[in-house]
Amino acid sequence: MSPLTYIIRRIFLVIPIILGVLSITFLISHIVPGDAAQLMAGPRATPEIIERIRHEHGLDRPLYVQFGMYVYELFKGNLGKSILTRRPVLADIVDYFPATFELTTAAMLLTIIAGIPLGIISAVHKDRILDQLSRLSSVIGVSMPIFWLGLLMMLFFYVRLGILPGPGRIGGELPAHVTGLFTIDSLLSGNWRALADSLSHLAMPAFALGYAVLARVVRMMRSSMLDVFSQDYIQTARAKGLRERGVIYKHALRNALIPTLTVIGLSYGELLGGAVATELIFAWPGMAHYVVGSMRTLDFPAVMGVTLVIALVYILVNLLVDVSYAFIDPRIRY
Amino acid sequence: MFRRSLLVMLSIALVAAFSLTALASPEDGVLVFGATGELRTLDPHVSVDNNAWRAIYYCYDRLVEFKLGTTELVPGLATSWDIADDGLTYTFHLRKGIKFIDGTPFNAEAVEFNFDRLFGMGLAPAGTFGFIDKVEVVDDYTVNIILKEAFIPGISSFATDQGCIVSPGVMEHEVAGDWGQDWLTEHSAGTGPFYVDEWTHGIRVVLARNDNYWSEPAKLEKVSIRYIPEAADLRMLLETGEVDIGEKLTVDQIEAMKGTAGITVFEAPSFCCHYVYMNCQKPYLNDVRVRQAISYAINYRGIIDDLWRGTATQMRGPIPVGLVGHDKNVFQYHQDLEKARELLADAGYPGGGFTLKIMHAPVIPEWRPMALVIQEGLAEIGIKLEIESYAWATLRDKLNKGDFDMSHGYWTPDYADADMFTWFWFYSQNWGLAGNRSWYKNVVMDKLVTQSRIEVDPDKRLGIFQGIQWISVSDAVYLYLLQTDYQIVMRDWVKGYVYNPMLLNMPNFPGMYIEK
Numbered sequence: 001m002s003p004l005t006y007i008i009r010r011i012f013l014v015i016p017i018i019l020g021v022l023s024i025t026f027l028i029s030h031i032v033p034g035d036a037a038q039l040m041a042g043p044r045a046t047p048e049i050i051e052r053i054r055h056e057h058g059l060d061r062p063l064y065v066q067f068g069m070y071v072y073e074l075f076k077g078n079l080g081k082s083i084l085t086r087r088p089v090l091a092d093i094v095d096y097f098p099a100t101f102e103l104t105t106a107a108m109l110l111t112i113i114a115g116i117p118l119g120i121i122s123a124v125h126k127d128r129i130l131d132q133l134s135r136l137s138s139v140i141g142v143s144m145p146i147f148w149l150g151l152l153m154m155l156f157f158y159v160r161l162g163i164l165p166g167p168g169r170i171g172g173e174l175p176a177h178v179t180g181l182f183t184i185d186s187l188l189s190g191n192w193r194a195l196a197d198s199l200s201h202l203a204m205p206a207f208a209l210g211y212a213v214l215a216r217v218v219r220m221m222r223s224s225m226l227d228v229f230s231q232d233y234i235q236t237a238r239a240k241g242l243r244e245r246g247v248i249y250k251h252a253l254r255n256a257l258i259p260t261l262t263v264i265g266l267s268y269g270e271l272l273g274g275a276v277a278t279e280l281i282f283a284w285p286g287m288a289h290y291v292v293g294s295m296r297t298l299d300f301p302a303v304m305g306v307t308l309v310i311a312l313v314y315i316l317v318n319l320l321v322d323v324s325y326a327f328i329d330p331r332i333r334y
Numbered sequence: 335m336f337r338r339s340l341l342v343m344l345s346i347a348l349v350a351a352f353s354l355t356a357l358a359s360p361e362d363g364v365l366v367f368g369a370t371g372e373l374r375t376l377d378p379h380v381s382v383d384n385n386a387w388r389a390i391y392y393c394y395d396r397l398v399e400f401k402l403g404t405t406e407l408v409p410g411l412a413t414s415w416d417i418a419d420d421g422l423t424y425t426f427h428l429r430k431g432i433k434f435i436d437g438t439p440f441n442a443e444a445v446e447f448n449f450d451r452l453f454g455m456g457l458a459p460a461g462t463f464g465f466i467d468k469v470e471v472v473d474d475y476t477v478n479i480i481l482k483e484a485f486i487p488g489i490s491s492f493a494t495d496q497g498c499i500v501s502p503g504v505m506e507h508e509v510a511g512d513w514g515q516d517w518l519t520e521h522s523a524g525t526g527p528f529y530v531d532e533w534t535h536g537i538r539v540v541l542a543r544n545d546n547y548w549s550e551p552a553k554l555e556k557v558s559i560r561y562i563p564e565a566a567d568l569r570m571l572l573e574t575g576e577v578d579i580g581e582k583l584t585v586d587q588i589e590a591m592k593g594t595a596g597i598t599v600f601e602a603p604s605f606c607c608h609y610v611y612m613n614c615q616k617p618y619l620n621d622v623r624v625r626q627a628i629s630y631a632i633n634y635r636g637i638i639d640d641l642w643r644g645t646a647t648q649m650r651g652p653i654p655v656g657l658v659g660h661d662k663n664v665f666q667y668h669q670d671l672e673k674a675r676e677l678l679a680d681a682g683y684p685g686g687g688f689t690l691k692i693m694h695a696p697v698i699p700e701w702r703p704m705a706l707v708i709q710e711g712l713a714e715i716g717i718k719l720e721i722e723s724y725a726w727a728t729l730r731d732k733l734n735k736g737d738f739d740m741s742h743g744y745w746t747p748d749y750a751d752a753d754m755f756t757w758f759w760f761y762s763q764n765w766g767l768a769g770n771r772s773w774y775k776n777v778v779m780d781k782l783v784t785q786s787r788i789e790v791d792p793d794k795r796l797g798i799f800q801g802i803q804w805i806s807v808s809d810a811v812y813l814y815l816l817q818t819d820y821q822i823v824m825r826d827w828v829k830g831y832v833y834n835p836m837l838l839n840m841p842n843f844p845g846m847y848i849e850k
Contacts (some may be wrong), residue, residue: 034727037768038734041458049456084372086519151566159570166576167559167567169537264792283562285536289372296697298727 003326010319018311019071025307026067029300036298040083055312057083070304079308080301081082084294089166089305092290097309098180099169100286103278104271106183106202107210115214119260124248126226134218141215146274150208150281167283170198205282208275213267220263224256231255257328266323269314362848363555365828365842368568368580372561373539376530377518378498379451382458387495389539389559391840392552393435394498394524395427397445398489402842403832404656405750407490411440411499411525421790422482428475432548434501435522435529442471447502449479451513459496462748471616471754484788486795487751493836494748498524527552527844536561541843553830553847572597572823578848579824579831581839584699588821596826602821602833603647604746607755608700609815610692610708611733611741611771613795618688619739623681625810629667630674631711638816641703645821649814651803652755656835659752659799665807667814674715686716693722693741695729701742704815734766736773740813743771750836756802757783760811774811 039053054060060070073080079089122134157164165171175186175194183202186194228234229252237247279288287306294302325332371385378390399410412426432440449469452460465485470478481488491497499732501523504514513664522530527549531542541557560577562568569587571577573594583591592599612619612628621626647655651664678686692708694701702723719740724732732738747754758769761783765773779802786798807814820838824831830846 032725032728034725034731035734036727038730039727041461046461046464049458049461052456086380086515092535099536154567154570159574162574166571166574167562167564174534280563281567283564283567284562285534286559289536289561289563293372293374296726 003323007319007323008065010322014312014315017315018308021307021311022074022304023067025304026070028301029295029298030063030066032298034298036083036300039297043325047244057081070301074308079305082294082302082305083299084297084302086266089301092302093287093305093309094180096285096287096290099284100275100279100288101313102181102183102202103205103209103284103286104268104275106206107213107271108264108268110206110210111214111217111267115217115264116221116257118214118258119218120225120248122218122222123225123229126222131222134222138218139214141211144211146208146212146277147281149211150205151279151328153204153208154282164204165197165201167281169201169283169285170194172197172199178223186306205278209271209278213264213271216267217260217264221256221260224259225252228252228256254328258325261321261324261328265318268317272310272314345837347637349368349837362850365554365557365843365846366576366578366818367557367559367847368562368571368577370561370563370565370568370580370582372536372563374524375519376533377515378495378500379448379455379459380457380515380519381495381833388840389530389541390498390522391495391837392526392528393522393530393541394526396494396499397428397492398497398499400493400750400836402845403834405490405834407493410493411445421486421788422481424479424489425472426477426479428477429548430475432525433546433607434503434525435544436501436503438501438503440499440525441474442477443474444502445469445499446471447476448499450501451504452496455513455515462491462494476660484790486787486790487749488752490749490751493750495840496748500524527684527846528557531556534603551843552844554843557843565627570769572825575825578828579822579841581822582822583823585645588645588823589643591823598824598826598828600822600831600833601645601819602834603654603656604818604838605657605835606696606744606746606818607652607654607839608646608704608742608744608815608818609649610815611738611743611837612810613736613739613773614775614811615736615738615773618683618690621681622809623677624683626808627674627677627681627715628712629719629810629813630670630677630712631715631717632667632813632815633669633707633711634667634815635669637704637707641700641707642816643816644817645819647819649817651814652751652759652812653799653803653809654755654817655754657747657752657755658752659796661800661803664800664803667731667807667810669711671714678715678717683716686712687716689720690739691720691722693724693729693732693738695724695726695742697726698742698744705742708813730767733771736766741771745769746838747836752799753783753787756799756806757787760802760806772811774809776809779805779809815822 037050037059040053041050058066060326066157070080081087082089082092118134122131125131154166158166170182174195175182175191176189178185178188182198183195234247234252237251275286276288278284279286290302291306369385369388373383373386373389374380375386376390378394381387381390396410397412398407398415401408411429411432413429414427416425428442428445434440446469449466450464465481465488467482468481470480472478504518504523507514507517509516520533527544527547528541529544530539532540538561539559541554545551545802562571565583565587568577568580569591570582572580588599591597601847612625614620616787638644638646638648648666650666651661653660678684681824692705694705705721709721712719729741733741758764760774761770762780764770764777783799784801786795786802789795789798820833827850828846829849832842832845
């Protein structure tokens with residue numbers, strides 16, 4: 001199978017997965033006791049108002065009809081209207097998702113850029129001080145809850161030292177809106193002040209969110225490197241007089257990278273989940289607030305829309321990881 | 335070598351940029367308000383949420399207004415108003431020569447349009463004006479509001495956020511018969527001292543001064559309402575001065591900030607009451623003696639002094655202190671375990687020996703510790719109390735169905751009248767979420783609460799309220815726990831703040847200014 005056929009096949013597989021995700025979310029959100037129309041209408045609404053709202057949103061129809069209607073509209077590209085914000089869910093997601101995407105992507109980049117080299121260093125210097133330090137920080141990372149780490153970092157870097165900005169996504173003027181990702185937008189519009197502003201705001205939340213995954217990547221990278229080091233072909237490479245650098249980067253790294261990449265891909269889901277806590281702690285205006293608010297008020301269209309987007313992103317990231325295997329290891333064929 | 339120097343340069347540039355932005359200070363004409371709650375819409379005919387009202391209220395004016403810092407009514411867009419002798423017609427005489435921010439002139443037709451829009455959309459705010467039968471334009475600057483039946487407290491409703499007068503110009507943005515709702519969700523169209531300049535979802539709403547305001551213009555150029563979901567963050571931002579004024583912080587945080595230099599903590603009694611519903615239709619609780627026994631078993635002082643750190647006042651019946659009609663002599667329960675045991679024995683349960691359940695929701699973090707204190711009190715008289723935690727939506731559903739024994743709850747008034755605490759709480763047609771959440775029925779009470787709505791004579795009305803309070807206490811309809819203090823934290827440089835218990839979470843932005 002050619003890589004292209006493989007990718008197309010994987011994309012088609014997304015449909016049943018999404019349908020499954022949707023029906024489970026739909027069922028769970030509708031089983032929870034509570035009257036969405038009542039919540040929407042507010043505490044002092046008359047019964048007529050409540051009935052009207054119930055009808056307007058189709059909440060008086062049987063569950064399977066509601067689900068059918070939802071899926072039908074979905075195929076037309078309509079995610080429905082949020083009960084809470086009274087805006088199209090798609091418009092809300094367009095507002096909130098870029099912030100979450102920027103944060104999780106920054107955290108993921110951090111885990112790749114810092115995690116892989118640290119893992120290599122750890123393996124190369126096995127059982128020496130650098131390795132011990134990196135292992136210690138990994139243990140700390142894995143065991144420290146995000147909200148605690150976040151608050152601590154803020155207390156230290158923002159309140160005490162004043163070298164990093166406080167909570168929020170940006171302090172001053174917003175960059176011209178293109179993608180909704182402030183860093184990219186300010187780059188595109190050449191607004192360096194906004195770039196520095198948004199990057200400095202991104203630093204702490206991205207680290208707090210990425211730290212646990214980073215720690216896992218370091219450990220994973222270390223152990224697969226050590227595993228590869230014990231293989232015969234590495235001994236051969238060394239025996240034929242290759243420089244150690246060449247052995248590590250040309251021969252060992254590529255082979256050790258695959259399990260680590262898999263871990264990174266799977267961890268993206270964890271980053272998306274962890275983003276909820278991170279966003280709350282750092283007043284990061286992403287999906288977390290939107291989704292928590294929607295769940296609390298039984299805003300079905302919003303909950304469904306967010307679940308759909310998160311599932312899609314997760315699937316996509318893992319597809320990218322799968323495709324990248326072939327580039328790292330040309331022996332892999334689909 | 336090149337790579338290394340590039341790295342060094344990049345790091346220097348980043349550090350420089352970080353310190354530049356970290357130390358950027360806000361301008362003087364801009365007040366930064368930190369809010370832990372986010373708004374969802376800016377349309378006054380849609381919203382029933384204080385977090386939205388904070389941004390909406392001062393972009394509009396109303397026919398009548400609350401006098402600064404009081405619940406008294408003063409002229410707003412109406413220069414005067416008359417109430418017909420039968421109480422069935424309100425006549426408003428409107429101010430001339432005023433234009434909405436979009437240039438539309440303000441007149442009687444604009445007022446009529448507002449009620450058409452409210453009732454046409456039929457959303458929650460319309461409920462506040464449920465007593466209105468129709469609106470009649472008498473001439474360009476006179477409008478009659480005809481009521482379904484006499485309703486004395488109604489006039490105060492016109493000063494609430496739901497009474498904001500919106501420009502008929504919003505109809506230019508109407509899409510598919512939505513009364514311009516899509517557009518007004520994100521914009522403002524009032525005659526008020528501010529207008530909505532920017533709303534970046536999840537980040538901030540910026541209000542800018544309306545320089546053509548018909549009355550005294552606002553002192554501040556802009557108000558930036560920043561959304562900071564986590565109270566711990568808000569505290570940090572207040573301490574560093576990045577935020578000028580903000581709410582809500584927890585009782586602990588406020589306590590800790592009281593000594594901080596440069597920070598003022600404002601505290602005053604609010605009309606927000608925390609109480610416990612006792613379902614009068616359920617076994618045990620349907621006996622007034624059991625409800626009285628429970629009322630005697632609670633350690634009120636412990637709840638107020640320890641849990642609320644003294645930032646609350648014990649309720650004395652349903653009507654809070656500060657609201658006209660409050661009777662300061664009405665009987666107040668206190669912990670008396672002997673008396674409670676006697677009452678239980680009288681009711682046929684010597685030594686208790688039964689189990690009740692109490693619901694709460696994590697939305698109000700204080701509820702669970704309060705439930706524990708109640709549990710402890712009831713254990714003393716032999717009643718086992720099980721504490722159940724529910725999601726907000728589920729809790730409200732159970733309340734509405736009467737599927738509970740006891741439940742925590744709170745209440746704030748929409749309009750400044752004791753009626754908010756009597757008719758809703760005790761009228762037997764209001765069972766469930768509507769307000770009678772103890773599912774209580776008493777024919778005498780029904781008569782009194784209905785009468786209080788139509789009695790024109792203020793003194794007679796006070797007498798009725800007095801009767802209601804005495805009955806509601808001797809019937810122990812609810813566990814009257816406490817009335818909270820309102821607390822807001824601000825930097826010393828914020829001046830001109832005046833508290834109004836009717837405009838909770840909506841500080842008087844037009845009168846405030848910054849003096850550094």
